[in-house]
Amino acid sequence: MTEVEGHKSAKGVFLARVVSNESICREHYRLVLSVPELPPAQPGQFIQILCTEPSDLGWTGGAFIRRPFSIGGLRRGSTGVEVEILHRAIGIGTRWLARLQPGDPVSFLGPLGRPFVLPDRGQSPALLVGGGIGLPPLIWLAESLQAAGVPAIAFCGSRTADLLPLRREPGVDCSSGEPALSCREFARAGVPALVATDDGSLGVRGLVPDVFAAYLDRHPELAESAVVYTCGPEPMMRATAEIALRRGLPCQVCLERMMACGMGTCQSCVVRVRDTQAPSDWAYRLCCTDGPVFNAADVIWD
Ligand SMILES: Cc1cc2nc3c(=O)[nH]c(=O)nc-3n(C[C@H](O)[C@H](O)[C@H](O)COP(=O)(O)OP(=O)(O)OC[C@H]3O[C@@H](n4cnc5c(N)ncnc54)[C@H](O)[C@@H]3O)c2cc1C
Ligand code: FES
Structure with a gap:
């Protein structure tokens, strides 16, 4: 897997508005968020959504710590950027997301993480x-x-x-x-x-x-x-x-791990990978910044 250029480019905290939030099957929703602008992003990257009213930090429901969601689609237009996620309502944060209505404000951090590497020439399908x-x-x-x-x-x-x-x-x-x-x-x-x-x-x-x-x-x-x-x-x-x-x-x-910060600070998201430079031939990497996309041959499955 060759290095992906640009995945460490700018990220930020954005205040988005809900465009739509539709139930697509049992427990699953498609949420479309709109922001005026967003730095470049690529498939495999994710955003950390504050799953509570941005101004009340969880005191009236929702989750105090941001939750990670893969970007499932992204459309750039003349009036802004639409970010699509699919989410499954399984806990406090995702159940809060499921209740969102068009026009509601949502805070997210991103784009985060290392994306997929597209195939080299000749690699197909x-x-x-x-x-x-x-x-x-x-x-x-x-x-x-x-x-x-x-x-x-x-x-x-x-x-x-x-x-x-x-x-x-x-x-x-x-x-x-x-x-x-x-x-x-x-x-x-x-x-x-x-x-x-x-x-x-x-x-x-x-x-x-x-x-x-x-x-x-x-x-x-x-x-x-x-x-x-x-x-x-x-x-x-x-x-x-x-x-x-x-x-x-x-x-x-x-890969998926429990993530608190999504930015390499809290160390909550470790993944064991093969590393011939390390004394025991393996090392920890962070899913949020070294991943979430990894070369499968490097991953040590626990
Ligand atoms: C990089 C990444 C991308 C993700 N993309 C998506 C996505 O596109 N759509 C989606 O629905 N979910 C995605 N997830 C999982 C999503 O982040 C969790 O479902 C969410 O954090 C649950 O929050 P909650 O407050 O609803 O659940 P909580 O109330 O916090 O927990 C409910 C239950 O879910 C478990 N749980 C919580 N977070 C995780 C996790 N990260 N991995 C495994 N179990 C967990 C808890 O242990 C608990 O049993 C992704 C996770 C990561 C790390
Ligand atoms: S989520 Fe905090 S270091 Fe990865």
């Missing part, structure tokens, strides 16, 4: 393997790949149909086991998706890493030049990374 609420950074990555002219396939997993945070394209079958333009978020970037659910309630039945491995078995020609990107629950990412690395495919993982 990009295989995007995501699980549940790990899908948002891959949605924005799909758009960047399209802009760079890199073909991609998305492998989208969730426990059940009603926990998949993607909209279905009406009339497009997603149960054949072959990628199709079945999920709107990927289809609008021209990326076919293969959907898998643990219980078979949508797409093919099975865990998304197994479905991904079976697809690679059916398409051995991909092992020559494909590059893999993954984000989701840690066991899913680990399984995906092992499948990719066993086949000699480069793989980038977008």
